Amino acid sequence: MIDLSGSSDSYSGTATASLENAYETCDSFSTKFNNLTLNLSTEYPAIWGKWFNDTLEESGLTPQFYNVTVNETYVATEFYGHGAGVELNVDKAVVAVTL
Numbered sequence: 748m749i750d751l752s753g754s755s756d757s758y759s760g761t762a763t764a765s766l767e768n769a770y771e772t773c774d775s776f777s778t779k780f781n782n783l784t785l786n787l788s789t790e791y792p793a794i795w796g797k798w799f800n801d802t803l804e805e806s807g808l809t810p811q812f813y814n815v816t817v818n819e820t821y822v823a824t825e826f827y828g829h830g831a832g833v834e835l836n837v838d839k840a841v842v843a844v845t846l
Contacts, residue, residue: 764846771841783826783833795822 789795796817803813803824816823826833 767845769843769845771843773838773840775836775838777834777836779832779834781828781832783828783835785824785826787822787824788820789822792817792820792822799824 787795796815799815799822803815812827812829814825814827816825
């Protein structure tokens with residue numbers, strides 16, 4: 748997920764501008780659950796549902812380990828640990844970008 752902050756000014760034109768970025772911080776943690784459900788509220792549930800299904804299929808997981816449910820306002824992705832558990836790894840990076 749991406750969170751953007753800064754001024755809401757917009758610019759357009761044909762001029763070239765340089766982009767400068769700087770890596771500021773990184774935090775991470777890992778935890779384990781018996782089962783895990785991720786709920787995503789979105790205006791585009793069908794698109795996100797397809798992304799989750801395609802990504803999980805490409806990862807090699809079989810449907811016995813997950814289920815993706817799509818309705819009008821959200822996507823629920825359930826992961827089943829079947830006794831071994833589901834490990835969740837979260838990384839957060841803060842990058843400053845200047846135009």
